[in-house]
Amino acid sequence: MMEPGTYFMEGNTACAEGAIAAGCRFFAGYPITPASEILERICERFPEVHGSYLQMEDELASIASILGASWAGRKAMTATSGPGFSLMMENYGLGLMTETPCVIVNVMRGGPSTGLPTMVAQGDVNQTRWGTHGDVGVVVYAPSSPQELFDYTIKAFNTAEKYRLPVVILSDEMVSHMTEKVEVPPKDEIEIVDRKKPEDPPEEYLPYRPDEDLVPPMANAGDGYSVHVTGLTHDEKGHPSVDEKTQSVLVTRLIDKIRKNADDILEYEEYKVEDADTMIVAYGSVYRAAIEAVDMAREKGYKVGLLRPLTIWPFPEERIYDLAREGIDSFLVAEINFGQIVYEVERCTGGASDTYLAPRMGGTIHTPEEIVDRIEAIDRGEIPAFKE
Amino acid sequence: MSIRKSRDWFSPDYMEQKSKKEGTYGLHPLDNYLRKDRIPHIWCPGCGLGIILNSYLRALKNSDIAPEDTAVVSGIGCSGRAAGYVDVDSFHVTHGRAIPFATGLKVGNKDLVTTVFSGDGDLFAIGGNHFIHAARRNVDFNVICVNNFNYGMTGGQAGPTTPQGAKTSTTPWGGFEQPFNLPAVAAGSGAVYVARWTTYHVEKLIESFEEALNKQGFCFIEVLSPCPTGYGRKVGLKTGKETMKYYKENSEIKPDADPSEVALDPEDPESKIIVGNFVDREAPTYQDERGKVFGEARKKMEVDG
Ligand SMILES: Cc1ncc(C[n+]2csc(CCOP(=O)(O)OP(=O)(O)O)c2C)c(N)n1
Ligand code: SF4
Ligand SMILES: [Mg+2]
Numbered sequence: 001m002m003e004p005g006t007y008f009m010e011g012n013t014a015c016a017e018g019a020i021a022a023g024c025r026f027f028a029g030y031p032i033t034p035a036s037e038i039l040e041r042i043c044e045r046f047p048e049v050h051g052s053y054l055q056m057e058d059e060l061a062s063i064a065s066i067l068g069a070s071w072a073g074r075k076a077m078t079a080t081s082g083p084g085f086s087l088m089m090e091n092y093g094l095g096l097m098t099e100t101p102c103v104i105v106n107v108m109r110g111g112p113s114t115g116l117p118t119m120v121a122q123g124d125v126n127q128t129r130w131g132t133h134g135d136v137g138v139v140v141y142a143p144s145s146p147q148e149l150f151d152y153t154i155k156a157f158n159t160a161e162k163y164r165l166p167v168v169i170l171s172d173e174m175v176s177h178m179t180e181k182v183e184v185p186p187k188d189e190i191e192i193v194d195r196k197k198p199e200d201p202p203e204e205y206l207p208y209r210p211d212e213d214l215v216p217p218m219a220n221a222g223d224g225y226s227v228h229v230t231g232l233t234h235d236e237k238g239h240p241s242v243d244e245k246t247q248s249v250l251v252t253r254l255i256d257k258i259r260k261n262a263d264d265i266l267e268y269e270e271y272k273v274e275d276a277d278t279m280i281v282a283y284g285s286v287y288r289a290a291i292e293a294v295d296m297a298r299e300k301g302y303k304v305g306l307l308r309p310l311t312i313w314p315f316p317e318e319r320i321y322d323l324a325r326e327g328i329d330s331f332l333v334a335e336i337n338f339g340q341i342v343y344e345v346e347r348c349t350g351g352a353s354d355t356y357l358a359p360r361m362g363g364t365i366h367t368p369e370e371i372v373d374r375i376e377a378i379d380r381g382e383i384p385a386f387k388e
Numbered sequence: 389m390s391i392r393k394s395r396d397w398f399s400p401d402y403m404e405q406k407s408k409k410e411g412t413y414g415l416h417p418l419d420n421y422l423r424k425d426r427i428p429h430i431w432c433p434g435c436g437l438g439i440i441l442n443s444y445l446r447a448l449k450n451s452d453i454a455p456e457d458t459a460v461v462s463g464i465g466c467s468g469r470a471a472g473y474v475d476v477d478s479f480h481v482t483h484g485r486a487i488p489f490a491t492g493l494k495v496g497n498k499d500l501v502t503t504v505f506s507g508d509g510d511l512f513a514i515g516g517n518h519f520i521h522a523a524r525r526n527v528d529f530n531v532i533c534v535n536n537f538n539y540g541m542t543g544g545q546a547g548p549t550t551p552q553g554a555k556t557s558t559t560p561w562g563g564f565e566q567p568f569n570l571p572a573v574a575a576g577s578g579a580v581y582v583a584r585w586t587t588y589h590v591e592k593l594i595e596s597f598e599e600a601l602n603k604q605g606f607c608f609i610e611v612l613s614p615c616p617t618g619y620g621r622k623v624g625l626k627t628g629k630e631t632m633k634y635y636k637e638n639s640e641i642k643p644d645a646d647p648s649e650v651a652l653d654p655e656d657p658e659s660k661i662i663v664g665n666f667v668d669r670e671a672p673t674y675q676d677e678r679g680k681v682f683g684e685a686r687k688k689m690e691v692d693g
Binding site for chain 1: 425457476480482487491495497518525681689691
């Protein structure tokens with residue numbers, strides 16, 4: 001990995017360096033703005049660390065090959081943007097179903113379709129949660145700076161290995177293309193988590209029998225365990241078993257694996273919440289404007305705080321539920337879309353406070369002034385609380 | 389702790405002990421290569437898939453490759469179920485994506501002798517783009533395509549190899565699209581080994597599988613296979629046996645045939661099913677080439693080999 005020290009680094013470069021620091025040694029990708037610099041940085045750096053990269057024929061192939069590489073025992077990653085992420089949805093589900101650790105980076109740009117290739121948006125938030133068919137539990141990080149792209153790429157690998165699933169890093173064009181100070185810590189200060197290996201001998205090993213944490217130990221291909229892996233509903237042996245009971249046991253566990261470990265996975269930050277009666281909710285690049293908006297609004301006498309989910313999924317549900325009952329009258333969600341996380345916030349308040357949206361269609365982020373204007377307009381009663 | 393190589397599948401003692409312990413002592417010799425608790429399989433009576441899987445396992449047994457160093461990857465379809473029956477590391481992935489999955493697996497662990505076992509629809513319709521690119525890269529694995537001329541699993545629809553004129557559930561008035569000549573697609577895309585056999589040519593098939601298992605680079609074997617349920621009964625080959633007879637009477641072994649000239653033409657009563665090993669050449673694999681370039685890069689960067 002890079003020499004420890006302080007660098008001036010682009011977000012996408014920091015993401016690639018974070019992956020290398022996390023032990024990523026397999027990368028497959030297909031060029032797409034605004035994620036291409038991740039692929040390019042990896043291509044430049046991988047010979048040195050004895051990694052393997054493949055520029056695949058499309059994103060369907062990129063994700064399929066990282067799943068294969070993960071079963072070969074590699075830490076594997078792909079990086080894309082909305083159009084490629086849409087193509088990945090089926091195999092994202094395969095990765096979740098087969099419990100294959102890997103990392104998928106989606107640098108969001110404006111959509112739908114080809115949309116705004118070179119400009120920021122946050123329209124893929126719900127796609128990471130609901131985009132693949134069937135019921136799933138997912139982990140998605142939303143970093144807000146090059147430093148966080150470095151740190152959370154490492155964390156994404158650790159979470160992927162620990163809980164055995166594809167973890168998504170939901171960056172956006174603004175965060176990925178900004179250049180800022182990035183501290184690369186010494187190697188021995190970086191925590192690295194590796195997947196649990198089976199302790200049972202091959203005759204007794206059941207590849208999908210979970211431990212208490214609901215995660216089954218994983219034997220890689222070539223380890224001598226003769227594992228069978230299928231996207232079909234499967235029992236603890238890994239054998240397809242197409243019946244209601246197996247389906248219920250498996251899918252419930254896949255969801256509970258995240259739900260019941262949410263205390264360990266969930267991350268959010270708060271700013272000036274103590275005396276606040278209004279909370280801004282923002283993530284990714286918008287968080288940067290929102291934090292400034294808090295200070296500006298306070299100068300004008302508004303008691304505003306900020307909640308910033310770092311894991312968008314799992315979402316800080318309980319925290320919002322509590323805040324709504326502990327003096328927060330209104331939540332204002334600022335996001336670069338027509339309303340995605342706002343639905344979550346509204347659901348979590350359970351009607352105990354009002355929820356408002358500061359939408360934006362993409363291309364640029366909110367300015368702090370715009371967010372403050374919104375707060376003032378809410379105060380004047382000019383904006384109805386969020387309704388579908 | 390890795391337990392690689394600690395199980396010797398070929399030691400008679402090991403086999404005997406294992407099979408006695410599992411209560412399977414005295415069964416068919418290939419049973420030890422199968423996940424016995426998954427048998428009976430789902431394939432129809434008269435289906436060619438059993439013959440092809442049997443031939444692959446025989447080739448594996450004849451080769452000196454330990455099953456624990458072997459992986460099988462399948463897509464979706466009747467043919468795709470093969471991965472579920474072999475007692476080696478086996479992956480039953482999404483429709484069309486067996487090849488890119490296998491690419492990751494093989495590049496991730498170069499010691500795994502990897503075989504993709506899948507159907508004509510899986511490999512050449514939904515997965516066609518991956519096929520040509522894996523062949524072009526010359527990734528070191530084998531692709532076995534079970535060509536039953538239709539989508540067996542989903543009920544006998546037409547696919548990319550269905551002959552013109554054939555009636556299927558989606559060509560009720562007869563097919564009119566031009567089918568792929570698979571050996572030509574493979575050879576033209578860069579495969580270093582290309583063969584076509586039918587389920588009638590079992591000995592040749594086993595030989596071909598063995599050659600492919602031992603060969604470096606992208607190897608392709610097309611196997612024409614009876615599908616009485618999905619295809620045969622609609623085109624006058626009602627049973628597996630009739631189809632086998634048809635293969636026997638209409639095939640011609642031509643090892644040096646030019647792949648571009650082996651297109652199947654059932655419309656022409658004079659035409660033969662040309663079978664044989666059409667291509668067997670040496671070329672550096674993806675990993676050879678990458679190793680060279682990365683080695684040079686490391687020299688330039690002055691980092692260790
Ligand atoms: C993305 C997707 N589309 C469609 C299907 C439905 N499907 C399952 S198998 C199959 C065709 C398989 O045909 P082939 O590969 O020739 O295998 P065969 O059953 O003939 O052996 C299709 C279309 C699917 N599983 N996934
Ligand atoms: S439908 Fe055809 S390919 Fe599938 S199992 Fe039956 S005979 Fe075999
Ligand atoms: Mg078929």
